[in-house]
Amino acid sequence: MKTYMRPMAGWWRRNPFYLWYTLREWSAFFLTAYALVLLFGLVQLVQGEAQYAAWRASLATPGALLFHAAALLLVLYHAWTWFKVMHKTLPFVRVAGRRVPDRAIFAAGVLSSALLSLLLLLWVLA
């Protein structure tokens, strides 16, 4: 029997839900780039003081600052959505026989992130 199959091209643009999903997934490009920035910094650190200073100088350029600002926003979005869906990978969590609501798991994740981030900042400032 003859049927018609609609093409998938551009699917991610056709629904706001898919747009947000795509943004979440594409944050990975920025996270990967950031990891490579750090890796390159490590390379320059091994090369010596002058090369390392050059790497540090490049971090202060407008382009680098813009990249890191964008990366910060996108990785924050990644973190938010990560904790939002975290409950789906966990079995039902029960305390005293009652199910812990999904929003509690989300809150626990966000709070852990905030706490660890604060500890990191304090350790760096010390």
Next chain:
Amino acid sequence: MNGKITKTIAIECLRYDPQTDAAPRYQTYEVPFTDEMSVLEGLQYIKDHLDGSLTFRWSCRMAICGSCGGMLNGVPKLSCESFLRDYYPEGVRIEPLNHFPIQRDLAIDQSDFLLKLRSVKAYLIPEAPKPVGEGTFLQTPQQLDDYYQYSKCINCLLCYAACPQYGLDRDFTGPGALALLHRYNADSRDAGKAERMELVNADEGVWGCTLVSYCSEVCPKGVDPARAVNQNKVESTKDYFLRFVAPRRSK
């Protein structure tokens, strides 16, 4: 009619006749409606009064049979529990469920789902056959709670229309079938988890999912298939690593 002046709404339907059309086209109908009318009733009005050739599936009119699913302004919905008043005055575009071949107009070919459903062994596989004389299985409320939401699936396929991974790769078993697989794995009366693992562990099993979770968003019954699938990513991972430590019994 009760003499009340009714408004009209534009319902734009995808039309496709396999015998005459190379590709789908759209046709708009002006449908008089009242506040209580569902989108399904709008379609029925079209078929009864405006264009008898419009083809669509429906049955119960109360969101339990799973027949009337379609794309309403690009969102997978059951037309019997969607209301024309919510699309007024802009109107509503109705298309068949995404990611399935269109048979005719708003009717899709769901045979791929039926194949997937068969593959997940969606039935109780008890430890040992239990004759009626032995009595019933006993379950605590908590044991029921472990699988109950997954048992509410009405096979309406809205989740398949929502899932872009299924749309991109139709070998993927998909949200609905995997939710039903989990419904049985999570049932305390069932002992068939090992038998179902081969499917779970495959690329076409749970590993086709990237947690878009639009499936759970559109499910009219609160099944939460995204959760069912992703629970089994953990199970599959445990199975993958523990097979070296504690091989599961073969059934």
Next chain:
Amino acid sequence: MKRSNRPIFWSLFGAGGMVSALVGPMLIFITGIAVPLGLLVPRETMSYERMLALAQNGFGKLFILGVIGLFLFHGLHRIYHCLHEVGLPLGHGWMAAFHGLAAAGTLAAAYLLIVIG
């Protein structure tokens, strides 16, 4: 049906996702915005001497390797999906290739952390 090797990749993806969700934003803020601008965090925080000391410290090595490695595994795993989702015909086998790239980056970082002393 063939058993998928996805569990290995997913575990790495998950670990990287969790670490980047917990400390990713703050790390980006510190190294990419605060220190270069001298904002809130003094510039000397990332001086050659201090970073050398960090890289030569056992825990420091683990931290640096963990961050670079896990971020790469998570990021490249997701990038594979991104490319597949916009229509590039990359079958399931390509996941291993992307993880291979992440592994290369991780090994490079490990080598550098050994060489630095």
